[in-house]
């Protein structure tokens with residue numbers, strides 16, 4: 001807990017600067033004003049009537065879709081890439097060419113293809129999460145010590161046994177890394193994707209942009225705080241899940 | 250049960266320099282039921298390769314491996330292999346590691362647990378069932394690896410320098426443990442080691458291999474009863490002779506440099 005003491009000191013210093021009027025509050029609201037902004041987001045909503053928890057639910061819903069599809073495709077494809085060298089060779093050039101395109105650069109074409117709404121948002125999020133999942137899973141399979149495969153074979157394991165009882169558990173740590181990195185990218189991508197317009201009027205990115213449109217820096221910063229905290233909690237949940245199903249090593 | 254190796258040879262293709270590395274050349278050997286045969290040879294001479302071929306892990310090689318006259322071309326439950334690096338599954342507990350082969354066979358959980366418990370008892374490992382390999386000592390890990398192989402009751406057990414990375418006290422304990430186990434079960438074992446003392450202490454027969462490409466140089470028959478005195482005259486005589494051959498191997502020039 002002591003490690004957060006400097007943060008607390010900076011917050012006090014910040015509050016004092018704002019109190020003295022050194023920094024005008026339309027540029028940087030004080031911590032207390034940000035908390036008040038958070039209260040407004042919770043009770044009145046931004047835009048009014050659109051309450052914070054609904055923004056959160058819509059954002060999580062979009063991320064949930066995009067991330068689930070990324071897992072459903074990225075993990076099996078990554079396993080296949082790691083297991084079959086031919087598959088790896090065929091898929092790698094596509095990955096190398098497509099991966100450097102930032103997910104956000106896909107927004108315009110995603111809107112053309114899928115329209116504004118959950119489908120294009122989920123698609124952008126999927127793109128952000130897919131590559132970390134795919135590549136981490138593939139490298140996880142490749143990192144499984146070949147001697148473990150040999151050991152399984154001498155115990156009469158079939159290809160299917162090797163896949164499910166050696167390669168899959170052996171690459172699980174890397175799959176978790178892929179999920180955590182993928183979820184991190186998905187969350188970052190989501191907020192930016194919501195900047196560019198959402199149909200239903202909900203979403204954390206949309207909420208911040210609305211607060212900007214009507215000049216509410218306290219609510220912008222409160223929104224940023226919420227986005228950061230949710231990202232942190234999601235990552236924490238993944239780590240907790242991982243340590244639950246993996247032996248303490 | 251008996252094992253026959255007929256003209257066994259293996260050449261590796263060295264990808265980078267597109268040349269061929271002959272690892273072993275025409276090894277002939279016969280192992281009878283219940284024997285413990287040791288293979289000693291300079292390091293890198295092809296001992297591990299030989300065991301991999303016998304276990305069916307290598308796809309291409311020259312010659313034949315016959316187990317009871319049946320050719321071995323792929324891994325089977327009849328031949329077990331204990332790896333030098335233990336090769337335990339790090340995500341499985343000790344008990345789950347030992348059960349692996351039975352699980353592959355499709356045996357139900359209760360049944361295989363009961364059999365594994367018997368082995369854990371026989372190996373003196375009670376109380377550690379739920380530990381992961383990284384939580385076990387080196388000697389214990391190797392015992393788990395041996396139990397994982399023996400639980401399948403293979404006709405032939407191959408061991409690749411199983412005690413090579415243990416400290417000398419643990420190594421001696423494990424050698425004695427292996428001898429106790431043999432009195433109990435009478436397994437047929439082909440045992441690779443670079444430790445001449447170990448070979449002399451354990452074996453019914455010692456095969457000395459040349460340096461790469463490995464061929465059989467000399468075979469010693471050891472008749473002293475177990476448990477053996479590590480410092481007896483017979484032990485020392487054989488040890489001296491084997492060490493002499495190996496030293497000669499090290500200093501002699503390579504055959505037909507490739």
Ligand SMILES: Nc1ncnc2c1ncn2[C@@H]1O[C@H](COP(=O)(O)OP(=O)(O)O)[C@@H](O)[C@H]1O
Pocket residue numbers: 261262263270272290291292293294295296297298299461
């Ligand atoms: N997969 C492989 N590809 C190429 N060369 C190999 C391979 N495996 C082993 N070798 C070579 O074959 C020789 C024998 O190896 P090995 O059987 O491991 O020796 P030992 O177990 O006696 O120390 C070594 O020179 C090694 O470099």
Ligand SMILES: [Mg+2]
Pocket residue numbers: 296297298409410
């Ligand atoms: Mg070796």
